Amino acid sequence: MNMRRTGVLIAVLAVLGIGAYLVWSNFFSKPQQAAPQILLGDGVKGPKGMAWIPGGEFLMGSDHQKAQANEQPTHKVKVSGFWMDTTHVTNDQFAQFVKETNYKTTAEKIPDWETIRVQLPPGTPKPPASVFVPGAMVFVGTKAKVNLNDYSQWWAYVPGASWKHPTGPQSNIDGKGNHPVVQISYEDALAYAKWAGKRLPTEAEWEYAARGGLNQATYVWGDQLEQEGKLPANIWDVKKQAFPVVSPKAGGATGTSAAGTFPQNGYGLFDMTGNAWQWVADWYRADYFVLQAKEYGNNVIDNPKGPTGSYDPDDYGVPPNAPKRVIRGGSFLCNEDYCQSYRPSARRGADPFSPMSHLGFRLAKDAQGDSVTR
Secondary structure: OOOOOOHHHHHHHHHHOOOOOOOHHHHHOOOOOOOOOOOEOOOOOOOOOEEEEOOEEEEEOOOOOOOOHHHOOOEEEEEOOEEEEOOOOEHHHHHHHHHHHOOOOHHHOOOOHHHHHOOOOOOOOOOOHHHOOOEEEEEOOEOOOOOOOOHHHOEEEEEOOOOOOOOOOOOOOOOOOOOEOOOOOHHHHHHHHHHHOOEOOOHHHHHHHHHOOOOOOOEOOEOOOOEOOEOOOOOOOOOOOOOOEOOOOOOOOOOOOOOOOOOOOOOOOOOOOOOOEEEEEEEOEOOHHHHHHHHHOOOOEEOOOOOOOOEOOOOOOOOOOOOOEEEEOOOOOOOOOOOOOOOOOOEEEEOOOOOEOOEEOOOEEEOOOOOOOO
């Protein structure tokens, strides 16, 4: 599933007729992964709403049969201990940030041509001003089964869509204050992180935390997709409804669920997979794990910070070096037939200026100090 072009890119392609849419001190000093324990901050000993992720070594990536090429090969990584939000940043939390700062998100502003141009084939002419309207990408679904090779059939750029109106101007977040905030760009996540005195986790930190102490498990809860006949995450249930069909009787998941609805992992983190994709700090390279393995071999890589730039040759119509940041965790749209990104090793690249109705974030914090971003 490649949903990494900006909404205006899609509008541009339409205009041009080109095609589809586009403890505490003691605990800190003794990193460990085996037999993890849940250690939550209370505002005195550690930041409130965050869980302590003990440092340690792990195998990053996956050689499982479900793994994609960009998740391979596995390689040894070590991360230092850090704090991580127990849930996605919620609508209520983001609303408080906006109230105090008067921040305007990417989706609420007129799109910037320079950030769109780099996602288009070289030489693409600038479209008329009428194309540039505030809005964002929204999952709209289909009325019947379709060929899953063309995601433009179930995604659309919707003017007026934003974090307050996730699926368009007629929608709202009333009664959903504890749901993950979505329609958030990478730049929006950085702005919130600065205000909160936190930072986005690195890709290595995110995967280590998501695994919750389970070594190379297929899912964050173990090796079986279902537990007691139920899906333990907010993902699309293809047994109830074919993806991406939506109707009054549809059983597929078409929206976020409240943070903390499903069981926490070994470190006390909720919804590390499913519900909404999560931005992480790193640039995205499809071949990054291959490069890491070639450079370090069987040696342990200490706190990797990601590549220095982007590279994705698989996103049709987008230049391979177009800016992309890593997103992790999958969303309520992922399913066994199409997107199996509710696995801790699954990774994608996304345009940092393209908010979407299934994309949010959670933050991390260093054990000491208030490092915000890099």
